Amino acid sequence: MKDFDTDRFCYDGDKPFKLKKAPTKVDDLYEDDDHYEALLRQQAAEIDKWQERMFAHNRFGLLTVFQALDAAGKDGTIQHVFTGTNPAGVRVYSFKRPTDQELDHDFLWRSWRELPERGTIGIFNRSYYEEVLVTKVHPEILTASQRLPEKTTEDLDKLFKHRFEAIRDMETFLFRNGFPTIKFYLHVSKKEQGERLIARIVDAEKNWKFEEGDVKERDFWDDYQDAYETCISETATSKAPWYVIPADDKKNMRLLVGRIIIEELKKLPIAEPESNDERFKALQKLIPVIEAQ
Template sequence: MKDFDTDRFRYDGDKSVKLKKAPTKVDDLYEDDDHYEALLRQQAAEIDKWQERMYAHNRYGLLTVFQALDAAGKDGTIQHVFTGTNPAGVQVYSFKRPTDQEIDHDFLWRSWRELPERGNIGVFNRSYYEEVLVTKVHPEILTKSQRLPEKITDDLDKLFKHRYEAIRNMETYLFRNGFPTIKFYLHVSKQEQADRLIARIEDAEKNWKFQEGDVTERDFWDDYQEAYETCITETASSKAPWYVIPADDKKNMRLLVGRVIIDELKKLPIAEPEPDDKRFKALQKLIPVIRAQ
């Protein structure tokens, strides 16, 4: 097996992020398609095993956050990594543009509502981080669309500083209550993104994936890179680390994400259910009762 060391992609607050220096591609972790599929199935089975243990222990939950630019592969990664995991133990939520009701609350409100229960893995496809990414690239969203008090939007630098602080506090609070957070930035190159967007246009069956706004947003590529660098640097911690995952090869990306999730699940002090001999013997007496019914 190739090098599955994921620590090289981890940011936990000990260093700043420079995305230009972060790889968007690594050497293949698989030998061929069959080997990739076998590794993916193996990881899925392991995630399922650890999620089941976490559910039986019923003390912890896990929140995974997926952030990326358009066409980086969030949907496919979530689908492939968690295929094989008991769907009752995985809660997936995709965050779209905020509704009027959501705008009428604080920027973290809609995320609190979708947090996982104990024993479950929560999967956020986009998240509260959009409010320090998209809004930073397009500040007019804050000043014109979100009906925030004028005294807050008068100083946007201060606003974002406070939002980073609120996010750090939220993730620390979750950690202290048994819900660690893992955050993934799927790091795709500008050329690979262009190739994928063009592929969506050229294939009629994939046109539904293409949004005209994706082309407009590519004009803000450098702004988004800067916003992500600042965001990751400001919110990475040992309690809620970021992983900047190379995304130019989707198969490598999925295998790396799966490995990270397994490793993080293993870090939780989850006790395996121990057989209770007394209860086992008592339950045996129910077998003839059931058969007689």
């Protein structure tokens, strides 16, 4: 297996983070398509095995957060990495524009409702981080639709400082209660994103993926880069690190995400289900009963 050093993509707040220094492309981790498929299947089997152990142990859950700009590959990564994992062991939730009910609560409320149970892997496709990313690039959202007290929006720097603090507190709280959080930023270059958006226009079968608003958001590319750099710097901790994954090659991206999830699952103090000789012998006596039924 080629270089799967995932530490180089990890940011846990112990050093300054500069998004421009983070690569969007690395050398291939696979030799060819067949090798890639074999690695992906191997990883899927490992994730399934460790999720099953986590379920049997019933003390921990895992939250994985996927953030990215449009067309970076969130949906495809989630689909490919978790293919083969017991559906009962994963909880996928995609966060869209807040509903009226969600706007009548604090910005973290809708995320608390969708957190995974013990023994399961929670997958957030976008997340509470939208509230310090999109709203930072478009602060008018805060005043126009978020129904915040007027005094709260008078000092936006202070507002975002408090939101970053609330997110750190939330993730620390989850960690202490057996729910570590892994956060992925799928880092795609502007050139690659543009090519993927054009591909969605050219291929009629992919038109459904294309939204005209994605083109307008590209005008704010630099603003989003700044917002992500600030967000990652403010919320990367040892308890909830960020992984900035090169996303120009989708296959590399999926393999890296899968490997990181396996590594994080292995860090959990999960005990293997213990065999019990007495119970094993008692269960053997039930075999003829079942066969006779």
